[in-house]
Amino acid sequence: MILNRGVRIVQLLRKSLNADVSSTTTRMATTSPSGAILPEPRKPRFGYLGVICAVSTGLFIGANLSKNIANFLEENELFVPSDDDDDD
Numbered sequence: 372m373i374l375n376r377g378v379r380i381v382q383l384l385r386k387s388l389n390a391d392v393s394s395t396t397t398r399m400a401t402t403s404p405s406g407a408i409l410p411e412p413r414k415p416r417f418g419y420l421g422v423i424c425a426v427s428t429g430l431f432i433g434a435n436l437s438k439n440i441a442n443f444l445e446e447n448e449l450f451v452p453s454d455d456d457d458d459d
Contacts, residue, residue: 378399402408444450 381399400409441450445452
């Protein structure tokens with residue numbers, strides 16, 4: 372009952388605003404009023420550009436964070452790399 376009221380309110384608001392349903396809106400129903408199953412909604416494709424942006428952003432943030440932590444540890448003498456390994 373509450374869900375039906377919410378759907379009715381949304382429908383009334385759309386009618387009152389004369390808003391067109393765009394591809395970015397979420398749809399609450401899986402069937403049409405006649406009972407037919409609605410087609411699957413479109414999925415946004417980010418492709419290689421999205422993967423490159425996500426990976427490069429993660430690498431940049433991770434590198435800066437690890438650099439700052441290493442500097443903090445070395446300044447406070449909590450971890451100082453030893454120079455004994457340079458004898459090769």
